[in-house]
Amino acid sequence: MKEKMYLSTRGNQQPLNFYEAILQGIGSDGGLLVPDFDVDKKDLKELLNLNYIDLATEIISTFTPDDVKEDIRQLCKNAYGTGLFPEDVVPVKKAGDVYVTELFQGPTAAFKDMALSLLPYFMTFSLKQKGEEREVMILAATSGDTGKAALEGFKDVEGTSIKVFYPIDGVSPVQKQQMVTQTGNNVDVIGIRGNFDDAQTAVKKAFNSQELKDLCDQHHVFLSSANSINIGRLIPQIVYYFYSYLTLVNNKEIELGQEVNFTIPSGNFGNCLAGYIAKKMGLPIQRFIVASNKNNILTDFFNTGKYDANREFYKTNAPAMDILVSSNLERLVYFLCQDASLVKKYMDQLNETGVYEVDDDIFKKVQKYFTAGCLNEDDVLKVIGKCYDETGYLLDTHTAIGYGVYKQYQKDTNDQTKTILLSTASPYKFPKSVYQAITNEELDEYEAIDALNKKTNVNVPKPLQGIDKREILHTKVIDKESIVDFIGEQIKGL
Numbered sequence: 001m002k003e004k005m006y007l008s009t010r011g012n013q014q015p016l017n018f019y020e021a022i023l024q025g026i027g028s029d030g031g032l033l034v035p036d037f038d039v040d041k042k043d044l045k046e047l048l049n050l051n052y053i054d055l056a057t058e059i060i061s062t063f064t065p066d067d068v069k070e071d072i073r074q075l076c077k078n079a080y081g082t083g084l085f086p087e088d089v090v091p092v093k094k095a096g097d098v099y100v101t102e103l104f105q106g107p108t109a110a111f112k113d114m115a116l117s118l119l120p121y122f123m124t125f126s127l128k129q130k131g132e133e134r135e136v137m138i139l140a141a142t143s144g145d146t147g148k149a150a151l152e153g154f155k156d157v158e159g160t161s162i163k164v165f166y167p168i169d170g171v172s173p174v175q176k177q178q179m180v181t182q183t184g185n186n187v188d189v190i191g192i193r194g195n196f197d198d199a200q201t202a203v204k205k206a207f208n209s210q211e212l213k214d215l216c217d218q219h220h221v222f223l224s225s226a227n228s229i230n231i232g233r234l235i236p237q238i239v240y241y242f243y244s245y246l247t248l249v250n251n252k253e254i255e256l257g258q259e260v261n262f263t264i265p266s267g268n269f270g271n272c273l274a275g276y277i278a279k280k281m282g283l284p285i286q287r288f289i290v291a292s293n294k295n296n297i298l299t300d301f302f303n304t305g306k307y308d309a310n311r312e313f314y315k316t317n318a319p320a321m322d323i324l325v326s327s328n329l330e331r332l333v334y335f336l337c338q339d340a341s342l343v344k345k346y347m348d349q350l351n352e353t354g355v356y357e358v359d360d361d362i363f364k365k366v367q368k369y370f371t372a373g374c375l376n377e378d379d380v381l382k383v384i385g386k387c388y389d390e391t392g393y394l395l396d397t398h399t400a401i402g403y404g405v406y407k408q409y410q411k412d413t414n415d416q417t418k419t420i421l422l423s424t425a426s427p428y429k430f431p432k433s434v435y436q437a438i439t440n441e442e443l444d445e446y447e448a449i450d451a452l453n454k455k456t457n458v459n460v461p462k463p464l465q466g467i468d469k470r471e472i473l474h475t476k477v478i479d480k481e482s483i484v485d486f487i488g489e490q491i492k493g494l
């Protein structure tokens with residue numbers, strides 16, 4: 001059988017196998033890696049009744065060499081089956097007529113755990129399979145949740161070290177506290193004077209820097225990425241689309257084969273893109289509802305076909321979605337046109353002018369599968385309050401955007417298709433906003449945790465209990481312009 005290979009969305013990358021794709025993290029031409037094979041359509045009937053780990057094994061091994069399925073099962077067990085997640089991994093609940101898949105029950109109380117609990121195992125497995133003796137230095141830019149999840153995933157993992165860059169004024173107090181109190185002897189957390197896009201752009205630049213490549217060679221190390229530009233972040237996320245759907249079938253909420261919608265709070269677009277791949281693998285998804293905050297660049301793209309990054313960047317009460325450069329959209333555009341030279345043209349335009357507009361052909365497909373909308377900050381709070389009053393379900397600020405945009409869509413279209421909301425964070429990660437939304441009272445961030453718990457009886461997730469009392473271990477802050485130099489210094493220090 002032919003080996004499954006990965007190529008770049010921009011066309012200028014030698015084919016890589018799964019291990020090489022995981023370790024390299026990004027195309028050498030600046031594009032993103034995508035499978036160069038047709039993903040097989042899954043027989044849903046065979047997947048019914050599988051537990052999360054066995055389902056993950058079936059889905060993920062679609063993307064790996066055929067002879068390592070049992071190894072993949074072990075990696076999935078390590079990630080999801082050692083007590084860091086609940087037994088069912090992603091509980092599926094209900095808020096009124098909306099199903100809610102809780103992706104935040106892992107070690108850092110955010111959905112990034114779904115992929116970042118597994119990625120380090122992919123990495124160490126790939127290092128072993130390649131007989132790689134160099135160390136890998138993981139770089140991650142974060143708008144709040146990726147950082148902590150990546151730190152937890154990679155801490156003390158042999159053969160790796162990790163550097164996380166976060167915007168000092170662009171993450172919530174709880175998110176920041178989670179990161180600066182991180183333990184582990186191979187971890188580094190660095191504040192950036194700049195926003196998330198600045199951090200992400202600098203990290204991408206580091207991967208393409210010849211100077212850093214040379215330094216890496218001298219010091220026997222190579223760089224890789226823990227952001228959702230890494231295909232190893234996307235693949236684990238396909239699983240919970242299947243799991244959500246099959247849970248509804250098993251619970252007799254839907255018939256096998258019946259179409260559903262998913263509504264998804266979106267930022268870098270990795271979550272939604274994983275769903276699109278699930279659809280390509282045969283999961284009956286009618287529509288994706290792409291939900292944004294006031295940084296509504298994706299809403300505009302899905303409504304007009306034009307991606308225009310020349311706009312103001314807003315800091316909002318849903319900071320993990322404060323993004324103007326939505327990296328994974330590049331993969332979607334590639335999937336829809338299968339034309340790397342066209343994608344390269346768009347991305348060159350984006351780099352040079354901040355804008356690109358897709359052809360009619362692509363836009364027609366976009367409109368067929370995607371609907372988009374956005375909520376401003378006040379509406380986010382109103383939605384949290386209303387949903388809690390009407391259904392008793394407590395949403396965080398990000399998930400509220402997915403819920404509110406879906407409710408608007410339902411009203412506008414009268415679409416009765418059953419809909420699954422992907423819940424991306426625990427309400428206790430943004431306690432001040434959530435408490436204010438349901439009581440109209442403003443409290444200090446940490447006071448709000450206890451008050452919210454008293455008021456709602458929703459449990460505080462273990463990773464967030466007593467968080468304000470932990471010791472601060474990371475205080476470094478640098479300018480956004482010096483990120484690449486900083487990484488250079490770190491490599492020299494190895």
Ligand SMILES: *Cc1c(COP(=O)(O)O)cnc(C)c1O
Nearest residue numbers: 145266267268269270271320424
């Ligand atoms: C990362 C994140 C998102 C956005 O997900 P993407 O895959 O980047 O679109 C939404 N909500 C929360 C809480 C997140 O941490």
